[in-house]
Amino acid sequence: MTLDFSTIPEVWPALMKGAGVTIQLTLAVLILATPGGLLVAFLRLAPQPWLRALVLALSWIFRGIPPLLLLFFAFFGLPIMGLTLQPLPAAILAMTTYMSFYFGEIFASGLRSVPPGQAQAAAALGIPAHRTLMRIILPQTIPAALPPYISHATEILKGTALAAAVAVPELSNAAKKIFVVTYRPLEVLIVAAAIYALLDGVLLLLQMFGERWSNRRRAGR
Amino acid sequence: MDYTLIAPYLPDLLSGFWITVQLSVLTLVLATPIATAIALGRDLGPRPLARALAVLVNAVRLLPALIVLYFVFYGGPQLGLRMKPMTAATIGLVAMGAAYMSEDIRGGFSALDRGQLAACRALGLPFGHALRRVLLPQALPLIVPPYMTRAIIMVKGTSLASMVSVADLTAEATRASSITYQPYVFVLLAGVLYLALSGVLVAFQAWVERHLRLRYRLAR
Numbered sequence: 001m002t003l004d005f006s007t008i009p010e011v012w013p014a015l016m017k018g019a020g021v022t023i024q025l026t027l028a029v030l031i032l033a034t035p036g037g038l039l040v041a042f043l044r045l046a047p048q049p050w051l052r053a054l055v056l057a058l059s060w061i062f063r064g065i066p067p068l069l070l071l072f073f074a075f076f077g078l079p080i081m082g083l084t085l086q087p088l089p090a091a092i093l094a095m096t097t098y099m100s101f102y103f104g105e106i107f108a109s110g111l112r113s114v115p116p117g118q119a120q121a122a123a124a125l126g127i128p129a130h131r132t133l134m135r136i137i138l139p140q141t142i143p144a145a146l147p148p149y150i151s152h153a154t155e156i157l158k159g160t161a162l163a164a165a166v167a168v169p170e171l172s173n174a175a176k177k178i179f180v181v182t183y184r185p186l187e188v189l190i191v192a193a194a195i196y197a198l199l200d201g202v203l204l205l206l207q208m209f210g211e212r213w214s215n216r217r218r219a220g221r
Numbered sequence: 222m223d224y225t226l227i228a229p230y231l232p233d234l235l236s237g238f239w240i241t242v243q244l245s246v247l248t249l250v251l252a253t254p255i256a257t258a259i260a261l262g263r264d265l266g267p268r269p270l271a272r273a274l275a276v277l278v279n280a281v282r283l284l285p286a287l288i289v290l291y292f293v294f295y296g297g298p299q300l301g302l303r304m305k306p307m308t309a310a311t312i313g314l315v316a317m318g319a320a321y322m323s324e325d326i327r328g329g330f331s332a333l334d335r336g337q338l339a340a341c342r343a344l345g346l347p348f349g350h351a352l353r354r355v356l357l358p359q360a361l362p363l364i365v366p367p368y369m370t371r372a373i374i375m376v377k378g379t380s381l382a383s384m385v386s387v388a389d390l391t392a393e394a395t396r397a398s399s400i401t402y403q404p405y406v407f408v409l410l411a412g413v414l415y416l417a418l419s420g421v422l423v424a425f426q427a428w429v430e431r432h433l434r435l436r437y438r439l440a441r
Contacts, residue, residue, distance in 0.1 A: 175288075
């Protein structure tokens with residue numbers, strides 16, 4: 001049995017198109033779930049106990065149900081409630097929702113790593129709350145939160161493969177559509193795997209630069 | 222909600238749930254020793270073995286689980302390995318799970334001072350003995366929390382088996398949904414069952430942590 005990559009040039013445009021959708025989906029979820037995660041983190045640390053309990057319960061539910069099932073729910077379940085979405089927006093909505101809760105956990109533990117005395121000191125000095133947050137608290141959470149943040153970003157990238165199940169034409173879906181025609185799954189899967197590995201590599205590079213940047217910033221103070 | 226419409230599909234949903242339980246137990250039981258072997262091989266094995274294992278683990282961790290399952294289920298036959306969906310799904314999920322789990326286990330061991338093993342060797346303690354009496358009592362309490370988190374992720378990950386035509390809980394729920402046009406009832410029901418499964422694991426984690434504290438007389 002030998003591998004035969006001769007059909008790859010012919011299917012390359014289709015794979016690239018799929019990779020494009022994968023990148024779109026990853027970026028959309030990353031951009032939307034980051035503020036979503038911050039919101040969840042702030043609610044997790046809110047002064048109202050009922051609010052904390054509510055967010056904790058939601059976090060448990062969304063992190064406890066398989067992402068695939070959540071995607072099915074967004075795609076098949078929401079239309080009943082009057083919200084019919086195209087596959088791509090449905091996937092973005094589902095993934096953003098559950099990733100916000102994963103990010104929320106990371107950001108909450110990052111925020112907890114900053115001693116509460118600092119916020120009190122800032123308040124005592126008369127610094128407005130939003131500026132305390134933006135200039136004092138958040139910059140300090142970055143070193144703690146960055147590595148898990150990037151590793152969850154790669155989880156988003158890998159998670160986009162699930163969107164194939166709700167007919168989003170991303171990379172895995174494109175690969176499958178090709179090999180059910182060519183009857184040579186291995187070659188197409190190897191190429192698709194290489195593309196995923198490449199995209200993962202980009203995120204890991206970002207992490208390296210991000211860590212260096214945040215170390216430099218800290219050292220500069 | 223129309224219960225008469227839902228009732229006929231409950232047996233299917235239950236059989237799907239049973240498949241999911243089997244798949245979860247199978248992947249956890251198979252992945253744990255493999256992950257432990259990988260972790261020990263990478264930390265204590267000869268350098269070429271450690272290198273090879275590192276490449277393998279990181280390659281698997283770069284890929285989406287779905288692609289790994291496709292490799293086994295669709296790519297396997299091209300190599301003459303034709304297998305049932307359930308077998309293919311188990312192999313794929315075990316490979317995925319073992320790769321991630323070996324990192325969790327390594328994390329626990331990395332907290333230990335390497336000098337301890339050297340000291341054990343100097344004292345003439347056999348390796349198995351050193352592992353059981355010296356290293357594990359210190360590493361296990363560190364390994365259990367990330368291990369259980371991983372176990373829960375793996376249980377949720379079994380839902381991917383539905384993509385290679387295993388009739389698991391996710392597959393049955395979506396099938397029932399598409400036949401009855403009752404989209405969210407079955408999906409919600411499946412969600413509750415998955416939450417129950419991970420609830421069992423969380424309870425098990427609490428029990429194990431308590432047991433370890435008592436057994437090794439650890440401070441809280």
